[in-house]
Structure formats: C-alpha cells, structure tokens
Amino acid sequence: MTLTAFSPPPPGTDFDDLRQEVRTFLAEELADFPPEKRAKSWNGFSRDFSRKLAQRGWVGMTFPKEYGGHARNALERYVVSEELLAAGAPVISHWIADRQSGPLILAKGTDDQKRRIVPRIAAGELCFCIGMSEPDSGSDLAATRTMATEVEGGFRINGTKVWTTYAHVADYMILFCRTGKSDDRHGGMSQFLVDLKATDNIQITPIIDLSGEHHFNQVVFDDTFLPSDALLGEKGEGWSQVMSELAFERSGPERFLSSFALIEELIRLLRDDATEAQQAEIGRLSAHLMVLRQMSRSVAGMLNEGENPSLQAAIVKDLGALFEKDIPRLARSLVSRPAVPGGSDSYAAVLAYTELAVPSFSLRGGTREILRGIIARGLGLR
Amino acid sequence: MESMIHDMAERLFRDHVTHRMREDAASGQCPEALWTQIEEAGLTMALVPEDAGGFGVPPAEALGLLRIAGAHGLPLPLAETLIANAVLATANMALPGGRLTIAEGEALRLEQRGKRVHASGHLTLVPFARWASLIVTIAVLDGTDHVLSLPVKVLNVAPAQDLAGMPRDDIKLDHTLAETDAVPLPRPMGGMRQLGALIRSLAAAGAMETILEMSIQYANDRVQFGRPIGKFQAIQHNLATMAGETAASRTAAEMAAGSYDTPAFALTVAAAKARAGEAAEKVGALAHQIHGAIGYTQEHALHHFTKRIWGWRDDFGTELDWTRELGRAALSSPHDTFWHFITDSAAKGAPA
Numbered sequence: 001m002t003l004t005a006f007s008p009p010p011p012g013t014d015f016d017d018l019r020q021e022v023r024t025f026l027a028e029e030l031a032d033f034p035p036e037k038r039a040k041s042w043n044g045f046s047r048d049f050s051r052k053l054a055q056r057g058w059v060g061m062t063f064p065k066e067y068g069g070h071a072r073n074a075l076e077r078y079v080v081s082e083e084l085l086a087a088g089a090p091v092i093s094h095w096i097a098d099r100q101s102g103p104l105i106l107a108k109g110t111d112d113q114k115r116r117i118v119p120r121i122a123a124g125e126l127c128f129c130i131g132m133s134e135p136d137s138g139s140d141l142a143a144t145r146t147m148a149t150e151v152e153g154g155f156r157i158n159g160t161k162v163w164t165t166y167a168h169v170a171d172y173m174i175l176f177c178r179t180g181k182s183d184d185r186h187g188g189m190s191q192f193l194v195d196l197k198a199t200d201n202i203q204i205t206p207i208i209d210l211s212g213e214h215h216f217n218q219v220v221f222d223d224t225f226l227p228s229d230a231l232l233g234e235k236g237e238g239w240s241q242v243m244s245e246l247a248f249e250r251s252g253p254e255r256f257l258s259s260f261a262l263i264e265e266l267i268r269l270l271r272d273d274a275t276e277a278q279q280a281e282i283g284r285l286s287a288h289l290m291v292l293r294q295m296s297r298s299v300a301g302m303l304n305e306g307e308n309p310s311l312q313a314a315i316v317k318d319l320g321a322l323f324e325k326d327i328p329r330l331a332r333s334l335v336s337r338p339a340v341p342g343g344s345d346s347y348a349a350v351l352a353y354t355e356l357a358v359p360s361f362s363l364r365g366g367t368r369e370i371l372r373g374i375i376a377r378g379l380g381l382r
Numbered sequence: 383m384e385s386m387i388h389d390m391a392e393r394l395f396r397d398h399v400t401h402r403m404r405e406d407a408a409s410g411q412c413p414e415a416l417w418t419q420i421e422e423a424g425l426t427m428a429l430v431p432e433d434a435g436g437f438g439v440p441p442a443e444a445l446g447l448l449r450i451a452g453a454h455g456l457p458l459p460l461a462e463t464l465i466a467n468a469v470l471a472t473a474n475m476a477l478p479g480g481r482l483t484i485a486e487g488e489a490l491r492l493e494q495r496g497k498r499v500h501a502s503g504h505l506t507l508v509p510f511a512r513w514a515s516l517i518v519t520i521a522v523l524d525g526t527d528h529v530l531s532l533p534v535k536v537l538n539v540a541p542a543q544d545l546a547g548m549p550r551d552d553i554k555l556d557h558t559l560a561e562t563d564a565v566p567l568p569r570p571m572g573g574m575r576q577l578g579a580l581i582r583s584l585a586a587a588g589a590m591e592t593i594l595e596m597s598i599q600y601a602n603d604r605v606q607f608g609r610p611i612g613k614f615q616a617i618q619h620n621l622a623t624m625a626g627e628t629a630a631s632r633t634a635a636e637m638a639a640g641s642y643d644t645p646a647f648a649l650t651v652a653a654a655k656a657r658a659g660e661a662a663e664k665v666g667a668l669a670h671q672i673h674g675a676i677g678y679t680q681e682h683a684l685h686h687f688t689k690r691i692w693g694w695r696d697d698f699g700t701e702l703d704w705t706r707e708l709g710r711a712a713l714s715s716p717h718d719t720f721w722h723f724i725t726d727s728a729a730k731g732a733p734a
Contacts, residue, residue: 003625003629004591004594004625004628004629004632005629005632006629006632006633006636008442008636008637008640014729016729019725082725086719086721087721260721263720264719264720264721267712267713267720270713271713274709274713276706278709279705279706279709279710279713280702280705280706280709281705281709282708282709282712282713283652283656283704283705283706283707283708283709283710283711283712284656284660284701284705284708284709286653286708286709286711286712286723286724286727287634287652287653287654287656287657287704287705287708288630288657289724290634290637290649290650290653290724290727290728291630291633291634291637291653291657292630293724293728294633294634294637294728295629295630295633298633312629315625315626315629318622318626319626319629319630369615369619371622372618372619372622372623373615373618373619373622375621375622375625375626376612376618376619376621376622378625379594379598379621379622379625380598380602381598381601381602381612381613381618381621382602382610382612382613
C-alpha cells in the first residue's frame with residue numbers, strides 16, 4: 001500500500017563534505033553555547049546566527065539563484081537542517097521563512113514579491129511568522145473568521161490571530177484569512193504577505209507559555225490596510241495553498257529532534273558504564289531515530305521530485321512527536337537525577353527545560369488527533 | 383518500485399496461497415505444488431549473482447520478494463532458501479535446488495579433522511528444517527567464517543514450531559562434514575543471525591501491511607450503532623497508529639535490505655529487527671481490538687498473520703538482543719556525539 005511505502009532517499013545523497021563543513025562551522029560558532037540553550041532546539045532566536053549561516057549559503061539553499069538562493073536540492077538542505085537541529089543551533093529567525101514561506105512565495109508570488117522578499121530571506125535577514133490559528137479556529141482552520149474586505153487600492157483586515165510564534169520580532173507574517181463568502185467550507189480563503197514593520201493598526205501582545213517563555217503572541221488586526229500587492233497567490237485559493245505548505249512543515253527533522261539536547265546529555269551520563277537494560281533502551285532509541293530519519297529523508301526526496309507527500313508527512317510528524325515527547329520519560333527510567341530549571345548541572349537543566357517543552361510537541365504543526373484523522377482518511381476509511 | 387519479479391510473485395501468491403493452505407501447513411502439511419511453481423519461477427535464485435545463475439536484479443529488489451511473501455503469509459521457506467542460495471553462491475559451493483534453510487551458527491564448535499571439518503553443537507528454532515534438504519549456516523573455524531552445508535537427511539531433527547505453527551526444529555549436531563560441505567567464506571556478508579533478522583523484518587513489514595488492510599476493510603464493513611465502526615474516531619486513530627508502525631517497519635526493513643553487503647548492514651539490520659518486533663506487538667494488538675471476537679477465531683484469517691509477526695520476534699534474535707547490540711554500539715562508539723553515530727550508522731556502518 002502506498003501510504004506505508006517510503007521510497008529510500010536517492011543514492012549518493014549523504015553529502016558528507018557539506019555535512020563536515022556545517023559541523024566545522026557549528027563547532028566554531030557554538031563553541032560556548034551551553035546545553036541548556038541548545039535544549040531550546042529550533043525555538044532559539046538569533047538574527048546574528050541566521051545571517052552568518054546565510055553568508056555560508058545555508059539559508060534559501062533550494063531557492064533559485066536569481067532570487068539569491070543556491071539552487072541546491074532538498075536533500076542537501078536536509079543535511080544542513082538536521083545538523084543545525086542536532087547541535088541545538090538557534091535557528092528560528094530564518095527557519096519558517098526558509099522552510100515554508102520562501103517556497104510559498106516562490107511558488108505563488110508575483111515577480112515583484114519574489115524579487116523584493118526572497119533574496120532577503122536567503123540572506124538570513126527576514127524572520128517570518130504564520131498567522132493561522134485564531135481564538136475560535138485552532139485545529140479547525142476552516143472556522144477562520146479574520147476577514148479581508150476589498151477596498152480602494154487594497155484590503156481592510158479585521159480579526160485576531162493567536163499562538164503566532166515570534167510575531168513580536170518577525171518582519172513578515174503570512175496571513176491566512178477570509179476574502180469572501182463561499183458555500184464550500186474551504187472556499188473564500190486567501191493568503192497575504194503582511195509587512196509587520198511597515199503596517200499600521202496591528203497590535204501584537206505577548207502570550208507567555210507555561211515555562212515562562214515568550215514565543216507566542218496575539219495579533220489583532222483593526223481595520224488594518226494592506227495594499228493590493230500584499231495578496232499572495234490567487235484570491236480564494238488560500239486553502240489549497242496552505243495545504244501544499246503542510247508537507248514542508250510536517251516532515252522535517254524538527255519533528256523528531258526537538259528533545260535532542262536531552263538525548264546527548266543522557267548518553268553522556270551513560271556512556272562509560274551502562275547496564276544491559278540501559279544499553280537496550282539506548283538501542284531502542286537509536287532504532288527509532290534511525291528509522292524516523294530515513295522516513296523523513298524519504299519525504300524530502302519526494303518533495304525534491306515535486307510530489308506532494310502530505311500523508312507521509314503526517315505519519316512522520318505523528319511518529320516523530322511520539323518519539324521526541326517520550327525522551328524525558330526514557331531519561332527518568334534510566335537516570336535518577338532531578339530536573340532543576342536553570343540549574344548548574346547541565347543534565348538537570350536540560351531535563352527541566354525539555355519536560356516543560358514536550359506538551360507542545362504534539363500540538364504545534366497539527367495536533368496528534370488531527371494528524372491521525374488525516375492519516376485515517378488517507379487509508380480510505382469511508 | 384516497479385519490478386517484474388515483484389509482480390510475478392504477487393500474482394503467484396495471490397492466486398495460490400489460501401487460508402486453507404496456511405491451515406494445512408500449520409498442521410504439518412508442506413504445500414509441495416506451490417513450491418514447485420515458486421522454484422520454476424526462479425524466485426529462490428533472486429539474490430544469487432548473475433554469474434552463479436541468478437537474474438541480476440539489485441539485492442534490495444530481490445529481498446523485496448520477502449515482504450510480498452510475508453504479505454501473503456506464505457507457509458514455505460522461500461526467504462530461507464533465497465538466503466541459503468546467496469550464501470552458498472558467495473562461497474562458490476554447489477546450489478542443489480529445492481527447499482533449503484538457514485540456522486544461526488554462532489553456537490557451533492568446529493574443529494579440523496584431517497581434511498574434513500567436524501561440527502558439534504545444538505541448533506534451535508531452525509525454520510522449516512524438516513521440509514528442507516540442507517541447512518546452511520556460517521560458523522567460525524580458526525578465526526575464519528566458514529559456510530557449512532548440512533544435509534538434513536543425516537541429522538536427527540526434533541520437530542518444534544513457532545506461534546504460527548510453522549516448523550522451528552531442534553537439531554543436535556555432532557558430525558564430520560564432507561570436504562565440500564565446509565568452505566571458508568571469501569568475504570564477510572554478515573552472520574546468519576543478521577541475514578535471518580533481515581528476512582524476518584521484511585516479511586513482518588509485509589504481514590503488517592496485510593493486517594492493516596484487513597483491519598481497514600473490516601472497519602469499513604462492520605456496522606454497529608447504525609454506522610461502520612470505521613466512522614468512530616477511536617477506531618480511526620487506532621488504524622492511523624497501525625499505519626505509522628507499519629510504515630516505520632517497512633522503512634526500517636528496506637533500509638536494511640538497501641545496505642545488504644555494505645558496512646552499514648550490521649546496524650541497520652539491528653534497527654530493523656528491533657523496530658519490527660516492537661511494531662508487531664502494537665499492530666497485532668490493535669488489529670485484534672478492531673476485529674473484535676471474530677478475529678480471535680480459527681476460522682478468520684487474521685490469526686495467520688498476527689501469529690506470524692509475533693512468532694518472528696523470536697527468530698534470529700529478539701528485540702532485547704538487537705536493542706542491546708545497537709545500544710552497546712552507540713554507547714561505545716568513538717564518535718564525539720551520539721548524533722555522529724546516528725548519521726554514520728546509515729551510511730558507513732559501525733565504526734571499527
């Protein structure tokens with residue numbers, strides 16, 4: 001059955017030289033970057049780091065050269081992505097733009113949008129956020145209420161977005177909202193490219209998460225004017241445009257490497273004298289990781305061929321979230337050492353950070369329940 | 383993957399492997415006629431190099447046959463014969479044709495007696511030994527891997543079976559072998575434990591795909607509370623979980639098959655067998671939960687597949703054996719970080 005077939009990544013796609021270059025770069029750049037900061041995984045923010053990475057040609061790798069990209073393939077990009085994540089590099093400043101907003105603009109944007117925006121993404125200068133969820137529209141994206149009304153020269157936007165990660169520092173938002181009424185639940189939706197630094201009447205307020213960190217925001221649009229050229233893609237085609245982004249969003253290594261700092265800390269403690277039972281648990285973890293990585297690289301290969309493996313991506317994300325959420329439990333079953341937020345013992349600090357982060361892993365990017373529903377539909381349940 | 387031999391095998395098994403055949407095989411009856419067809423189709427030679435009589439398909443494609451055999455619950459030693467022929471061919475030994483099997487040789491003691499080799503020890507859980515003419519194994523003599531070809535007719539075979547009722551025989555060995563039946567292996571190709579773990583991982587992936595398909599079909603057909611039970615979210619989520627486990631098992635098994643005869647084989651096969659065993663437990667349990675009481679009967683076909691995937695967990699190393707081995711490799715690796723071990727595991731294999 002095709003849903004359970006993940007064709008192997010094409011041969012010769014290990015890109016050992018590239019991997020070594022990235023490792024050398026990271027060893028230098030992150031020499032003094034402590035484990036408790038690495039534990040933030042792809043939620044770590046550093047414009048400086050993103051710019052340096054871009055200078056090496058590792059942002060916008062798959063974008064065409066005419067837009068400042070490097071015309072490399074999805075599997076080369078994959079090597080860089082997984083090395084960044086495994087090292088716990090602070091990547092969020094460019095991550096979303098590089099992963100999905102840039103490819104979306106390249107696929108659906110006008111020439112002018114492409115020329116204005118994409119080279120700056122590839123330079124690591126632009127941070128993007130995604131304006132999708134709303135107070136009454138979480139998993140049920142089609143319940144979106146934020147409305148863009150067509151006016152002279154553009155649109156007026158009214159509505160509220162929530163859980164908008166890094167909106168408080170982002171340069172642009174890809175806004176998903178209504179542009180019309182439709183009998184079809186999925187019709188009448190559009191996407192806009194919102195310049196957050198140059199648009200009036202947008203109010204961004206923090207939402208602090210349970211660990212005390214500020215990633216989320218509420219973003220209120222109050223009669224906000226967007227010029228006509230802010231429309232991204234076809235008016236009314238927002239739903240299908242969003243759906244095509246999901247395979248990029250759901251299949252990457254960030255869907256199973258979010259707890260990787262804790263894995264490295266755990267292995268460091270066990271390395272010298274592990275019992276047979278501890279060895280077996282680390283072996284099980286290794287098996288899962290090797291297989292998830294193969295599945296995720298397989299999806300990257302399919303994306304590279306221009307396929308739309310959104311169902312396979314949902315499987316990777318579901319299995320990946322189970323894996324990365326399970327790491328604190330595994331650590332506790334092998335090592336008796338209390339979690340201490342901000343503690344001086346790096347294992348204890350990383351465990352504490354990770355335990356407070358894991359509840360979000362099976363929420364963000366589509367909840368487990370939604371993903372399983374998507375997989376079930378793909379299986380042909382009538 | 384488009385493959386002529388896969389299509390041929392799929393047709394052959396679909397047309398001939400029946401519930402009745404699996405029942406009869408579980409009560410000791412070997413389906414001879416189907417074996418003849420399998421052999422005439424050349425499937426048992428698929429992993430043998432072209433110059434030794436194979437048809438020169440890539441190993442991963444030849445091994446893909448075993449997933450298809452698993453998907454049909456084939457009650458015959460095709461997988462064992464495929465591996466036995468490949469090992470015999472690698473050692474330039476005669477390929478006798480017919481049903482062959484393989485056994486783990488790690489526990490055997492070999493000693494040189496003049497020009498001949500004497501083998502002693504206890505072979506357990508040897509698949510299909512009583513239906514095979516030869517047991518092929520790999521054991522060490524003076525630090526060198528030797529291929530042994532043990533004629534079943536001179537051995538004392540004590541019958542036993544796995545959870546699915548398939549032969550897993552017990553053999554006490556204390557025999558001096560013919561000169562041509564013990565030959566040094568010219569190059570390492572993984573021990574029989576690894577090769578056996580590979581074939582079981584592939585077969586388990588295929589069987590899990592069938593179990594998943596049967597469960598989807600049942601969920602769509604079975605009506606309770608006025609609607610197909612597949613409309614209930616609890617059932618849908620169980621099926622989605624089964625799909626994830628099945629996909630992971632297939633990916634793992636194909637990753638191992640893709641590294642056959644490369645340095646990455648030892649670690650990828652360990653991962654594949656461990657992953658398949660874990661998935662077998664979940665997939666089997668959820669399939670029975672979805673099927674309800676009817677799936678727990680002898681009459682229903684489901685048990686032939688669930689019992690196979692459960693039984694295969696014990697063939698050629700349990701999950702505990704394989705996870706320990708993988709964990710030892712990870713924890714003793716000279717790599718700076720665990721991550722480097724993981725990236726090398728798929729590409730270059732275990733560090734020296």
